[in-house]
Amino acid sequence: MKKQIIKLSVVGLSATMLLFQSSCTKDYINPNAATEDQVFSSPQGLTGVAVGLQRVYTAGRASSLYNRVTINGLVTKELIVLNQGNTGEYQLQLGGGSVDGTNSLMSGLWTSSNKIIYDADNVIAGAKTLADKGYASGLIGYASLFKSLALGDLSTFWEKVPAGIGLNVGFIDRAQGFAKAITVIDEALTAINANAISSEFTANVPAGINLPNALHALKARYSLYTGNYATALSEATAASLTVKSTFNFTTVNLNPIFETATSTNNVTAAIDNTTLGLPAGFQPDAGDKRLAFYTTTAYASKILGFAATSTAAWPVYLPGEMILTKAEAYARQASPDLANALTELNKIVTKTPAGDVYGVGADLPMLVGPYTQAQILDLIYKHRSIELYMSGLKLEDMRRFARPNAERTRNLLPYPFLERDNNPNTPPDPPF
Numbered sequence: 001m002k003k004q005i006i007k008l009s010v011v012g013l014s015a016t017m018l019l020f021q022s023s024c025t026k027d028y029i030n031p032n033a034a035t036e037d038q039v040f041s042s043p044q045g046l047t048g049v050a051v052g053l054q055r056v057y058t059a060g061r062a063s064s065l066y067n068r069v070t071i072n073g074l075v076t077k078e079l080i081v082l083n084q085g086n087t088g089e090y091q092l093q094l095g096g097g098s099v100d101g102t103n104s105l106m107s108g109l110w111t112s113s114n115k116i117i118y119d120a121d122n123v124i125a126g127a128k129t130l131a132d133k134g135y136a137s138g139l140i141g142y143a144s145l146f147k148s149l150a151l152g153d154l155s156t157f158w159e160k161v162p163a164g165i166g167l168n169v170g171f172i173d174r175a176q177g178f179a180k181a182i183t184v185i186d187e188a189l190t191a192i193n194a195n196a197i198s199s200e201f202t203a204n205v206p207a208g209i210n211l212p213n214a215l216h217a218l219k220a221r222y223s224l225y226t227g228n229y230a231t232a233l234s235e236a237t238a239a240s241l242t243v244k245s246t247f248n249f250t251t252v253n254l255n256p257i258f259e260t261a262t263s264t265n266n267v268t269a270a271i272d273n274t275t276l277g278l279p280a281g282f283q284p285d286a287g288d289k290r291l292a293f294y295t296t297t298a299y300a301s302k303i304l305g306f307a308a309t310s311t312a313a314w315p316v317y318l319p320g321e322m323i324l325t326k327a328e329a330y331a332r333q334a335s336p337d338l339a340n341a342l343t344e345l346n347k348i349v350t351k352t353p354a355g356d357v358y359g360v361g362a363d364l365p366m367l368v369g370p371y372t373q374a375q376i377l378d379l380i381y382k383h384r385s386i387e388l389y390m391s392g393l394k395l396e397d398m399r400r401f402a403r404p405n406a407e408r409t410r411n412l413l414p415y416p417f418l419e420r421d422n423n424p425n426t427p428p429d430p431p432f
Contacts, residue, residue, distance in 0.1 A: 040126035046139055047204050050123050053146040054206055056112050058247045058256060058314070064116070065247065065314065066256040067109035068153050068392040070268060075410045076394040077277040079268045082300060086267050095409020096432065101417035109157065110416045113150040118165050120147035137191045138201030141211040144188035145316075148218050151181035155225075156396050159412045160427045170425050178222045185219045208248040209316060213240045217317035220325050225396060229329040236322040236329070242357050246313035255314065257307035257390075265300035273302055276389055279407060282382040289353055289363045294389045305390060306358075320360055320387040323347050324380060331376045341376050342369055348383050360387060377401060405432060 039045035057064045073079035074092035084090045088104035099106065120143040127139035154161040155177030163170045172180075192212060220235035249255045261268045271277040273295035276284060284291055294305040306314050327344035330337040346366050353361035367379065381401040385394060398408055405411060414429035 040122050041129065043130060043132065043135055043139075046123050046126045046130075047201070049119050050139055050142050051205055053116050053119055053123070053143060054247065055253075056116055056119075057146055057149065058249075059253055060256055061260045062108050062112065063256050064109055064112045064150065064153055065392075066260060067105045067112070068156075069257060069390055070261075071105050071109065071157060071413070072392040072395050073268065073390055076398060076408050077271060078390060078394060079277075080271050081267070082269050083266050089268055093409065099410055099414060101414055101420055101429075103413075103416075106157075106413050107416040107418055109153060110419065113154050114162065114165070116146050116150040120144065120150070121165065132198065132200075133195035134198030135201045137195040138197040138205070138211070140191040141188045141197060141215065142201075142205060142209075144184050145209065145211060145214055145218070148181040148184045148188075148215075148222070151177050151184065152218065152222060153392075155181070156392075157413045158415065159430050168423055168425055171427055175226055178226050181222050182219055182226070185215050185222075189215055189219075206248060208244070208246040208313060210240070210243050210245045213238075213243055214245040214316045217245070217322060220322060221317070221393075224325050224329060225400070227332075229333045232325055232329040236325040239317065239322050241319035241322060244313075244357055245316040247316065248313050249311045251311060254310045255307055255312050257303065257314075258310050258312060262299075262301050262303045262307045263310070267301075268303075269300060270295045270302035270390075273297055276386060278382070278385055282378070282385065284386050285362075285364055287364060288386065289361055290386050290389070293353065293360055303390070307390070315358060318358060318360060318388060318391070319356060320348055320351070321384075321391070321393070324384050324387060328377070328380050328384075331373060331380065336373050338369070338371065338373060338376055341380070342367065342371065345376070345379060345383065348387055362386070 039049060060066065070079065070089060071092055074081070074089060075095060079093075081090045081093045088106075091098045091100075091103050092105065101107075123143035124140050124147075127136040127143070130136040130139075151161070155174040158174060160171040160173055161177040163172045189212070192215075197211060216235050217239035220232050220239060223229075223232040223235055273291055274283070276291075276294070278284070292304075295302045296304045306312055323344050327341045327348075330341035330344065349362055349364050350366050351361040352363045353359045355361055362383070371379070378401075381397060381403070384397050388394070388397075395408065397403075399411065411432045412430040415426050420426040
């Protein structure tokens with residue numbers, strides 16, 4: 001990816017990364033700030049850039065979090081646009097050829113993801129040179145979390161993803177992108193297991209994320225996506241169902257979905273509070289308590305759940321995702337274990353709001369088989385769609401469960417013009 005200029009300023013333990021207009025490689029030009037070598041060779045500088053990764057991922061309408069959730073929600077028909085003047089969002093709702101390389105949400109996610117990967121690489125490399133290995137393992141784990149999320153986001157929405165960071169970089173298949181994210185996570189877990197994360201590091205980064213649990217959860221997610229069901233099972237088991245890992249927000253740094261959608265009632269909305277956009281046969285039961293968790297009729301956006309207030313925390317993963325990952329892995333392995341798949345699925349079906357650390361619970365009667373593999377997989381898809389509503393994961397689920405194209409407005413996104421205009425290796429756009 002071609003070089004563009006982005007200004008970076010690091011002060012103490014905070015990093016502000018703005019004006020990213022490139023794809024991958026960046027030059028930093030700011031004579032009043034610390035040099036790049038100074039930033040990436042000290043614990044303070046490295047921590048400042050690491051904290052900046054979370055800001056790029058979560059802050060405002062330009063964030064990866066807003067763009068990931070909104071793109072996914074609109075193309076999978078979880079969300080609708082309230083005001084067609086929100087052009088980028090409306091293009092995604094229309095889908096097909098209405099989404100082109102100019103789409104602002106798509107370009108934003110592409111840019112923020114590549115920015116995160118670039119900075120995370122520098123943090124990881126710099127951390128490896130530090131004498132304090134406990135502090136270094138924290139930096140490596142923290143940067144690797146955001147790098148793996150960025151790789152996962154790119155691999156979810158694009159057919160091919162950049163192979164690295166550099167001038168005229170090549171591309172790899174999206175499956176290789178998920179595999180690359182898993183490698184990043186493995187290296188981080190190795191560093192953490194070798195040297196426990198120091199309390200000093202933990203005190204210097206935003207509270208909310210339990211790194212080992214979050215890394216295991218993401219490895220379970222991406223292992224499921226790549227068909228490595230044994231690893232998906234073991235990693236989903238390793239991720240805690242009772243310890244939260246969240247992106248936290250304040251009255252200064254607002255929850256981006258609340259800030260843009262919930263509070264304005266003028267951008268996007270939950271499609272309804274009964275079907276969640278699911279087709280007949282997959283829609284929530286009338287008594288499903290997750291409907292009242294995620295949606296409301298009190299205002300036009302109907303969005304509740306993890307975007308109900310300006311300071312609502314956003315989960316890195318949900319316990320329900322890990323349980324459903326195990327159910328799907330059991331059902332899809334070479335010798336399907338439908339009994340254990342149904343056992344895991346029933347943990348979701350019967351889970352009460354009080355029995356979930358985030359309050360997500362269907363509280364429905366237990367499912368009683370026998371079911372065929374196809375029937376079990378249909379039920380898993382149904383409950384993933386409800387349990388993980390507005391998580392940004394449904395598009396990948398729709399492809400994995402071979403749902404018809406008519407249920408979504410795009411299957412994969414075209415490449416942003418900012419990439420195509422600067423990198424001759426940019427692949428052709430997918431037809432849908």
